Amino acid sequence: MNATPRYLLALLCCALAACSQKPPAADWALNAESASDRATQAYLKADQRVQALEWNKARDEVQRTASPQLLARLALMRCAVEHASLQWTACGEYQAVAVDADPPEQAYARYLQGSVLMPEEVGLLPEAQQAVARAVDAESALAAVQAIKAPLSRLLAASVALRAHGPSQGLLAQGVDTAAGQGWRRPLLAWLLLSVRQAEQAGDSALAQRLTRRVQVLEGQVRAVPTEALPASRAQ
Numbered sequence: 001m002n003a004t005p006r007y008l009l010a011l012l013c014c015a016l017a018a019c020s021q022k023p024p025a026a027d028w029a030l031n032a033e034s035a036s037d038r039a040t041q042a043y044l045k046a047d048q049r050v051q052a053l054e055w056n057k058a059r060d061e062v063q064r065t066a067s068p069q070l071l072a073r074l075a076l077m078r079c080a081v082e083h084a085s086l087q088w089t090a091c092g093e094y095q096a097v098a099v100d101a102d103p104p105e106q107a108y109a110r111y112l113q114g115s116v117l118m119p120e121e122v123g124l125l126p127e128a129q130q131a132v133a134r135a136v137d138a139e140s141a142l143a144a145v146q147a148i149k150a151p152l153s154r155l156l157a158a159s160v161a162l163r164a165h166g167p168s169q170g171l172l173a174q175g176v177d178t179a180a181g182q183g184w185r186r187p188l189l190a191w192l193l194l195s196v197r198q199a200e201q202a203g204d205s206a207l208a209q210r211l212t213r214r215v216q217v218l219e220g221q222v223r224a225v226p227t228e229a230l231p232a233s234r235a236q
Contacts, residue, residue, distance in 0.1 A: 068100035085187035138165040
């Protein structure tokens, strides 16, 4: 599991258990964590039905606490997964409870939206995202992204860097490679399509064609040639 959602899940559990060894996390926290994990994986695999069902389960569990702060954290978890897939939404579920969000969530929401953060706000972000938030140009942003070990955190950071500094071949390749390495169909398709568009605009037709063939494989458009359709070999 990637670092960023796990960071937010830890906040959910610590809110009730006070980050101590006892009492154990309440059922709602465990259920919310399990459902949000399943929702995240279903979203990345482009399973729309399951991801919607599991996010609803997670939200129902958190709503049992009557805490808008915890609901804000859950909403940002969902938004982060969407942004990693280049779905740059306005995080509507978070906005509905933003007025009661704690400072770390407010900073994280601004980060997701590509806003320039004050130094004190950067320190409130998950550790894996702080270097990206501090990057002053595309080169330093790419280096910060490449240093992140957790795949989904890396993909999210790449998305934020893309919005802040624009596309570069290195950043696009990082996004494609990260999503492909995990077999995450939804973000992989988004990153591939963007890469195709950028290659075409740069006049690199060979790269655009290679990437397009990858899109075709991902979408199941490549089929094996039936044996009977192959030309018979001629005796020498």
